[in-house]
Amino acid sequence: MLPKIVVLLLIVYILYLLFFKKILKQGHKENDNGTKSSDEEFIECKKCSTFISTNEAIKSGNNYFCSKECLGGKK
Ligand SMILES: [Zn+2]
Numbered sequence: 001m002l003p004k005i006v007v008l009l010l011i012v013y014i015l016y017l018l019f020f021k022k023i024l025k026q027g028h029k030e031n032d033n034g035t036k037s038s039d040e041e042f043i044e045c046k047k048c049s050t051f052i053s054t055n056e057a058i059k060s061g062n063n064y065f066c067s068k069e070c071l072g073g074k075k
Contacts, residue, residue, distance in 0.1 A: 045070055 041054045046063040047070035057064040058071050065071040 047071075 042051050043054055043057060043064045044051055045057070045066035047065055050066045052064070052066045054064070057066065058068065059065075060071055
């Protein structure tokens with residue numbers, strides 16, 4: 001049988017690792033979002049007025065479209 005203190009330390013150690021990983025992930029995420037949001041803009045689809053990010057939008061001249069369907073003007 002393991003002494004209770006060893007089990008306790010093990011649990012604390014695992015919790016510490018999980019917590020530490022979470023912080024690392026969060027920090028990384030913030031950095032990603034920071035760089036992403038700086039050049040990401042939301043615009044309206046010329047055809048159906050859906051708001052989409054410029055990264056996903058299809059640009060045609062000065063107009064933006066949410067999908068190829070809207071770009072083509074077909075139903
Ligand atoms: Zn559209």
